[in-house]
Amino acid sequence: MISPPASTCRARVPAWIVWSLRATATLHLATVLGQAIIAGMFVTGEVDLxxxxxxxxxxxxxxVGLQLIAAIALWRPARGPVWPLWVSVLQAVLLNVQTLLGMERLVAPHIPLAMVIFGLAVWMTAWTWRGQRRGAA
Structure with a gap:
């Protein structure tokens, strides 16, 4: 079997970059899930939460800021895909909007936005853990 020229082969992403993105995305997802649990508990009467x-x-x-840094490392030095960077930027922006809505006690937009944030966190985390082709995370 003849292998393709080296110029057409994509370099393998270093394991530390893959694992840093996996770890930050997974921990981010866990804290997002924790937010939902805590919110559910305090709306049922546990106001101290x-x-x-x-x-x-x-x-x-x-x-999510650390995830953003890992996504930059995946894209630039490792020559991986750029879209995880843009998803991380979107997540960071949405989290800051979410924080402002929460501080202002605007629950009507706060809850649906939480669902969007949760969905993006699940999607990003699932992508980091499934086997990627062409050396991506």
Missing amino acids: LAHHSLNATVTTVL
């Missing part, structure tokens, strides 16, 4: 919801929002935002 509002402070935990706020703290977890900060952790979630930090994790």
